[in-house]
Amino acid sequence: MATASTPSEIESMDAAAIERGLPEFAPATLAALIRRTNDEYWNENAPTIPDPLYDRIVEALRRVEPEHPVLDELGERTPEGEVIEADAITSIPPEERLGAPVRHARSMLSLDKCYGPEDLYSWAEKFEGDVLVMPKMDGVACSLRYDQDGKLVLAATRGNGSEGEDITVNALEVEDIPKQLERDGHGLKDLAIEVRGELFMRLSVFERFKEQYSNPRNLTAGAIKNKERGKTRAYSLSFYAYDLVNHELEHERDKFATLKAAGFVVEECDFVARDQLQAAYETWSQRRAKIDYEIDGVVYRAAEVGEQQRLGETGHHPRWSIAYKFQGDTGTTSLEDVLWSVSRTGTITPVALFKAIELSGAMIGRAGLFNLNHFEDLGLSKGATIEVTRRGGVIPYVERTVSPGPGAELFEIPKRCPACSSPAVRRKKRDGEFLYCSKPEACVSARLGELQHFAKVIDIQGFGPKVVAQAVDAGLLSSPADFYILRAEDLEELERLGRRSAQNLVDQVEAHKQVELATFLQALGIDHLGKQNAALLASEFRTLEAVRGLDRDALLEVKGIKDAIADALLAGLAARAELIDHLLEHVQVIDLPAKLEGEDEAAAVEGPLGGHSFLFTGTLEAFGRKQAQDKVEQNGGVAASGVNKELDYLVIGAGKGAKSSKQKKAEKLIEGGAKLKIITEGEFLEMIGEA
Structure with a gap:
């Protein structure tokens, strides 16, 4: 059951505590954590929760309560006071409106996020044409409005x-922001x-301030809102x-050409084909340590x-x-095996x-x-x-092989489906091979049925x-x-599986290792x-x-x-x-004790029913159908599942009614x-002594 937390508990939670409790948090707790994190990030410039964890909190709330009002509050808190429309605020001198709340003429939306190539390529399948790729700057997003004469007015x-x-008066002190646009060409006149x-x-600029400030982003946020005239210029901000x-x-491509012609500094961006999206990410990931500004991911945009x-x-x-966010912690470890997992769609995926x-x-x-x-x-x-990362703090990903194993015999791609032994086929898609x-319908249904059957028979609850x-x-x-x-x-x-439920499932498996x-x-x-x-x-x-040797x-x-x-x-056992x-690596099978010399089949099965098979039909008066089957087994018989030539007894219920199909057969x-x-x-009942 989802649990709510008190305000004091929410304020005192660190990232580890949130990580542990996230699967069980109630919507109210998730909303409170979002508000707390928003305030820390946007208003105090001192976040205590990593971005990937914050994203997971937001997604958790969006799943359980998509209409929650806090989801409309994401981002910086606007100052108190009457909100002025963007078109109207320009009539007030810039120095008199610093910090005033202003309504954007068009909303500045957030970006959707992904942490792995699967989601990235899934997104790219929704449109045609090439893709704009650019760095995701870790700074302060803002809007600049220029009037018909090319003058910066907001x-x-x-x-x-x-x-x-409103930060107009301070934006005028940022060298990279043109105060007057170049109007020639590109239709800007x-x-x-x-x-x-x-x-x-x-x-390189932050080097001057790093003793007093934790990171460039926080300093940028403070500098652009500085209430003292002329102070922003001293921080040498860029745009x-x-x-x-x-x-x-x-x-x-036309937009960036126009921006450059108008006098803006345009950082590097690329236009790539959709099959090069992951390669573009890798390029920026490798360049990250060499560029002169902080980025926390790569932004992709449909170019047309x-x-x-x-x-x-x-x-x-x-x-x-x-936005494809950069990844979380990285570590090195030793590869033990590669399994080939077959999904419900028949895709055979290698798993390290x-x-x-x-x-x-x-x-x-x-x-x-x-x-x-x-x-x-x-x-x-x-x-x-x-080398393994947990991309975005969530998705495990093998980044590279640091060194080969002893002997260096490479794992090979299977020629047959590991689930059903049908031939495996290699197909090229937009995002790789x-x-x-080759027979996914039969394979998938059979495998799901096999897994569900195994869990049911072994009595592993929860699966x-x-x-x-x-x-x-x-x-x-x-x-x-x-x-x-x-x-x-x-x-x-x-x-919908939190840590507690997941542990319960593992405990169930552990409790059924003797069969x-x-x-x-x-x-x-x-x-x-x-x-x-x-x-x-x-x-x-x-x-x-003995059974395997039959x-x-x-x-x-x-x-x-x-x-x-x-x-x-025999075919099935083979x-x-x-x-x-593989099962015997984990399971202990409890064999039956050896038969006594001369013990016949009937004696081997204790009870008055002597190993005979029984099936029930019609309405029973003494007990229910399941209870009747239990009675058979408790008395040394076998509860059959259908009428066939091997059945010993069909028991007709005492209740009234027409002949059943089982009786007719x-x-x-x-x-x-x-x-x-x-x-x-x-x-x-007489046979089992309960008449």
């Missing part, structure tokens, strides 16, 4: 997106325009223009203005732009398993490798030293269809043996090896080793095992041999010579 901070703070960009401080709002141009207009905006962000390391406050032991190109570029071998099962499907999609489950290597840290990333032989056999999901036949094999052969003749000697069933059981081996089998007997509920 500068305002982004604020909460709708309303900002006699046109009032709005330019948006980022105020920032170069690292990066990145958007021209109300000028009708067809392409972002027509596509931007088609995509439109949400109340929070434009759909045509996204490595010695667990702590990143961004969590223990990480596995990471998806995205696509075949990334897998091949890494050149992975067992024991290799790899991927491996697919319903939705949880299993999510775990498959996340690359956590591909085989029943994977249940036993699940970690709470991995499961808690699944939707009786009949249950283990049934859980394998082999055709014709249901509850009845699993009990028969366990009773007859006593140990898993031949056809030995099986045919078991009552109820005919030719077709024997063949299916096909599951590798799975059984049983009568037909008896006419054909089957030894099946139809008995009443009363006769069954």
